[in-house]
Amino acid sequence: xxxxxSAPTALLFLLSIICLLNTAARAADDTYNDEDEYEEHxxxxxxxxxxxxxxxxxxxxxxxxDARLNAPLVEGDVLATGRDARLEIQAxxxxxxxxGPDSVIRxxxxxxxxxxxxxxxxxxxxxxxxxxxxKEYFELDAPGTTVAAERVGQYRxxxxxxxxxxxxxxxxxxxxxxxxxxxxxxRNDRTARLAPDGSGESxxxxxxxxxxxxxxSWNDEREHYLAERLKFEGRERYYDxxxxxxxxxxxxxxxxxxxxxxxxxxxxxxxxxxxxxWAPYRYGSWVWCAPYGWTWVADEPWGWAPYHYGxxxxxxxxxxWAPRGYGYRYRRARWRPAxxxxxxxxxxxxxxxxxYPLTYGQRDPRGRFWSRGYDRLSPLGGRDLEHLRRQNPxxxxxxxxxxxxxxxxxxxxxxxxxGDLAARALTSDPVRGQLPIARGDSLRGVPRVGAGPAxxxxxGANGRDTLxxxxxxxxxxxxxxxxxxxxxxxxxxGAPLEGELRRTRVFNNREPRAPxxxxxxxxxxxxxSGPGGGDVGTSTGAVERPRSYGTPTTSPRxxxxxxARVRPTxxxxxxxxxxxxxxxxxxxxxPKRRERNNGGGNxxxxxxxxxxxxEPRIRPRDEEGGGNSAPPARREAPPSYNPEPSAPRESPAPxxxxxEPRHESPRSEPRxEPRHExxxxESPRSEPQQEAPRHESPRQEAPxxxxPRQEAPRHxxxxxxxxxxxxxxR
Numbered sequence: 001x002x003x004x005x006s007a008p009t010a011l012l013f014l015l016s017i018i019c020l021l022n023t024a025a026r027a028a029d030d031t032y033n034d035e036d037e038y039e040e041h042x043x044x045x046x047x048x049x050x051x052x053x054x055x056x057x058x059x060x061x062x063x064x065x066d067a068r069l070n071a072p073l074v075e076g077d078v079l080a081t082g083r084d085a086r087l088e089i090q091a092x093x094x095x096x097x098x099x100g101p102d103s104v105i106r107x108x109x110x111x112x113x114x115x116x117x118x119x120x121x122x123x124x125x126x127x128x129x130x131x132x133x134x135k136e137y138f139e140l141d142a143p144g145t146t147v148a149a150e151r152v153g154q155y156r157x158x159x160x161x162x163x164x165x166x167x168x169x170x171x172x173x174x175x176x177x178x179x180x181x182x183x184x185x186x187r188n189d190r191t192a193r194l195a196p197d198g199s200g201e202s203x204x205x206x207x208x209x210x211x212x213x214x215x216x217s218w219n220d221e222r223e224h225y226l227a228e229r230l231k232f233e234g235r236e237r238y239y240d241x242x243x244x245x246x247x248x249x250x251x252x253x254x255x256x257x258x259x260x261x262x263x264x265x266x267x268x269x270x271x272x273x274x275x276x277x278w279a280p281y282r283y284g285s286w287v288w289c290a291p292y293g294w295t296w297v298a299d300e301p302w303g304w305a306p307y308h309y310g311x312x313x314x315x316x317x318x319x320x321w322a323p324r325g326y327g328y329r330y331r332r333a334r335w336r337p338a339x340x341x342x343x344x345x346x347x348x349x350x351x352x353x354x355x356y357p358l359t360y361g362q363r364d365p366r367g368r369f370w371s372r373g374y375d376r377l378s379p380l381g382g383r384d385l386e387h388l389r390r391q392n393p394x395x396x397x398x399x400x401x402x403x404x405x406x407x408x409x410x411x412x413x414x415x416x417x418x419g420d421l422a423a424r425a426l427t428s429d430p431v432r433g434q435l436p437i438a439r440g441d442s443l444r445g446v447p448r449v450g451a452g453p454a455x456x457x458x459x460g461a462n463g464r465d466t467l468x469x470x471x472x473x474x475x476x477x478x479x480x481x482x483x484x485x486x487x488x489x490x491x492x493x494g495a496p497l498e499g500e501l502r503r504t505r506v507f508n509n510r511e512p513r514a515p516x517x518x519x520x521x522x523x524x525x526x527x528x529s530g531p532g533g534g535d536v537g538t539s540t541g542a543v544e545r546p547r548s549y550g551t552p553t554t555s556p557r558x559x560x561x562x563x564a565r566v567r568p569t570x571x572x573x574x575x576x577x578x579x580x581x582x583x584x585x586x587x588x589x590x591p592k593r594r595e596r597n598n599g600g601g602n603x604x605x606x607x608x609x610x611x612x613x614x615e616p617r618i619r620p621r622d623e624e625g626g627g628n629s630a631p632p633a634r635r636e637a638p639p640s641y642n643p644e645p646s647a648p649r650e651s652p653a654p655x656x657x658x659x660e661p662r663h664e665s666p667r668s669e670p671r672x673e674p675r676h677e678x679x680x681x682e683s684p685r686s687e688p689q690q691e692a693p694r695h696e697s698p699r700q701e702a703p704x705x706x707x708p709r710q711e712a713p714r715h716x717x718x719x720x721x722x723x724x725x726x727x728x729x730r
Contacts, residue, residue: 036331037367040291043110044335045073045089046245046304048096049222052085055477059290064477066410070304071297072289072337075110075493081122082478088222091115093232093244094130095138098222099123100215104481109493114138116491120484125156125219127171137496141487142167144202145194148498150174153188156216163484164195168209176498178488179204183505238263239323240333245304246323252302261313261322261360265306275299277416279398280312280319280357281340285412293434294408295337308335312357314394327361341365341430344404344437347421351404353437354417354425356395365430396422407437 047069056067059076067079073089079099081087087099099105103122109115114137117124128138131152138149142157142165149155153173158166168191169175177186179194182204186192193205212220230247238255239246246265249255253267272278284298284307298307306312310333311325323333340355342365363370399422400414417425488505491497503509 036334037364037369038334038336039368041334042074042291043112044289045091045107045110047071047073047087048090048245048304049086049088049098051087052101053082053478054085054087055080055082055475057477058288064475066475068285068287068297069301071287072292072295072335073107073110074289074291075107078104078106080104080477080479080481085478086218090245092130093235093247095126095128096226097124097126098219100125102479108141108491109139109495111494112136114496116141116493116497118142118486119157119159120482120486121159121161123156123158123215125154125215127154127219127223128152128173137498139497141491141497143484143486144180144196144488145486146178146488146497146501148176148178148496148501150176150185154219162196164193166191166193170209176502177204178498178501178505180488181505183501238265239305239309242333242335243305243309243323246306246309249302249305256315256320258315261315261320261325264313264315264320264322264325266315266318266320267302271300271302277397279400279416281307281338281355282400282414282416284414285410286408288408289337292337294437296340307338309333309339311339311360311362312398313360314392319394319398322360325360328363336364336366339364342435343425343428343430344435345421345424345428347424352401352417352421353404353407353435354399354401354421356399356422356425359395365432366434370430370432395426399425401425404437 047067050067050069054067055064056071056073057064057078057080059074064080067087073079079087079089081099081101081103083101085101087103087105089097089099091097097105097117100123103124104120105122105124106118106120107115108118116137116139117126118141120143124140126138126140126149128149129152131138131149133150140147140155140157142159143163145165145167147155147157147167151174152171153169153175154171155173155175156168156170158168160166167175167177167186169186169188172188174188175186177184177192179202184192184204189209191207191209193207194202195205196202229251231250232247235241235247249265252271253265255263255265257263275283281296281298283300284296284303286294287297289295296307298304305323306321310321310323311327313320313322313325338355339358341358341362343354345352345354358364396419397416399417401417401421402412402414406412416422487497488501489497
């Protein structure tokens with residue numbers, strides 16, 4: 001008997017399948033989120049303003065073309081301005097580079113780590129309103145000169161026809177300037193001029209910044225215009241921080257919050273109605289830009305961010321731009337040449353190239369993770385034509401097409417695709433990767449194809465059908481461009497030049513000294529181990545100075561001699577007798593006596609630091625002085641060789657016991673008695689201190705021969721003051 005599922009059971013089963021599919025989709029999203037969707041990550045600049053004649057030569061190309069508004073610039077591109085021309089390049093949301101007439105500027109380095117430009121002639125001003133030197137760098141090369149910005153500000157560089165360079169800093173800026181033989185810091189409202197003298201050498205001239213000329217006034221007006229029109233604050237709620245160019249959209253449309261897409265930007269009706277049958281990616285042209293390939297350059301003045309980030313969605317009968325409307329998780333909002341799907345079709349006699357904007361949930365066919373089953377153009381990735389006509393008729397109207405022979409022309413006239421062609425384009429698989437269309441000659445990254453008439457199908461090196469189109473007619477630059485080298489040194493693309501220049505021009509190929517922390521320097525200086533109470537090891541100088549062994553702070557072994565002597569006072573100062581009694585032990589030895597005991601050498605050397613512990617001349621003097629009484633010598637405190645004059649010792653015996661094992665262990669001779677050393681300290685300034693023991697020894701033994709008061713300090717604390725005070729009372 002066949003059993004049937006009840007309605008609740010069937011519904012539960014269907015919900016389980018849907019949940020399983022959603023889980024698989026999320027797992028796919030997680031997998032895709034672990035690695036980047038695209039292979040090309042080259043940074044680009046934007047031509048945000050263009051007046052007059054401006055020519056562009058792409059990286060690796062030999063021919064020039066006309067520059068256009070919203071054109072992308074990559075590493076290696078060169079721009080030349082004509083007479084009365086002006087050019088503005090946008091680096092990100094807050095930083096701009098403006099180029100004056102009769103100028104040539106080249107993009108040398110364009111990476112996430114920083115930007116380096118080259119100005120071989122003319123005038124350029126770069127305005128940095130958001131800049132952190134610790135995270136990125138911004139450098140500009142001129143003939144024999146490199147300018148490295150230190151902080152936000154406005155920097156102007158002028159290059160004359162003779163190669164003279166003038167750098168001016170304004171807007172509270174600060175820059176490091178390097179030339180062939182110099183390196184210095186140029187501060188705000190200052191100007192530095194480098195004029196070659198014809199002999200290969202040149203000197204810098206410094207002066208206060210001059211008043212505004214016509215170029216400075218135009219830059220100032222442009223800054224005020226952007227500050228009033230562009231909205232920079234609070235943009236993170238609309239789009240990611242990596243997106244730039246969207247700050248100017250407020251002047252052309254409105255931001256609206258939606259539940260499905262978040263914040264979207266809807267262009268005003270008056271903005272799009274100036275174009276007949278307007279749709280995204282319809283009014284503009286396709287240009288070749290390595291390494292991305294075919295790139296969309298829009299005719300709309302606002303057409304930068306909406307055509308290179310996010311997705312276009314159809315909301316309330318209007319096309320709107322959703323900066324975060326990808327429909328899946330992504331690691332970073334990267335700049336893309338165009339977020340469209342290409343389809344090539346044979347329609348009638350012509351080969352047609354069709355494209356349409358990627359909408360919510362669609363993967364980019366140029367990326368790594370596109371698949372037909374994962375394409376969410378329609379539910380569950382299906383391609384039902386009737387469903388498109390009923391639910392998404394706007395997609396049919398958004399398909400643009402052009403004959404293949406006209407693709408890539410400067411005067412592209414795209415038109416809406418007819419109903420049948422649009423339906424075929426939407427239901428066909430898009431082109432994966434690069435569009436197989438090449439220009440009539442060989443290009444970098446594009447396989448060379450057979451030379452045939454425009455629009456002829458040939459087979460490329462990759463085995464795919466490739467279309468050959470006519471290349472746009474090249475243009476000539478506004479004037480002859482001289483190939484003049486720039487920079488204070490040869491620059492390696494992709495790396496900053498300031499580090500090398502600072503080491504060679506400022507520090508003479510030596511590494512700069514690492515700055516010491518204030519806590520460490522303050523703590524060291526408080527010890528007073530150096531001259532004047534400072535620390536001997538405190539780092540001074542811009543670089544590490546080579547050490548000389550002849551200096552008093554070093555020794556042949558490479559260590560510091562004076563700091564190694566752990567002595568409270570200098571040995572050159574005579575030790576004073578302890579108040580209240582005569583000194584004992586090493587306190588009674590004069591400096592000249594100590595010098596003779598050390599062999600007559602300089603006491604500053606490290607080899608004599610440990611020698612006073614065992615003075616060989618003490619034993620003969622003990623024998624001559626009659627110090628052969630073993631019991632009294634053993635009860636006396638051993639001599640201490642601490643040259644510092646100490647306070648009155650109330651009980652000297654316990655302090656003298658510490659060094660006793662060190663002196664008594666190697667020999668059994670009796671210790672020297674203090675009576676031999678006492679008379680020398682009564683007149684420390686007299687020269688014949690060697691003869692003092694022979695004159696004063698009777699005075700020490702006569703009054704104390706019967707009473708053992710000299711040995712009393714070891715057994716009686718009350719007799720110690722009388723024994724020590726007797727020589728001073730005489």
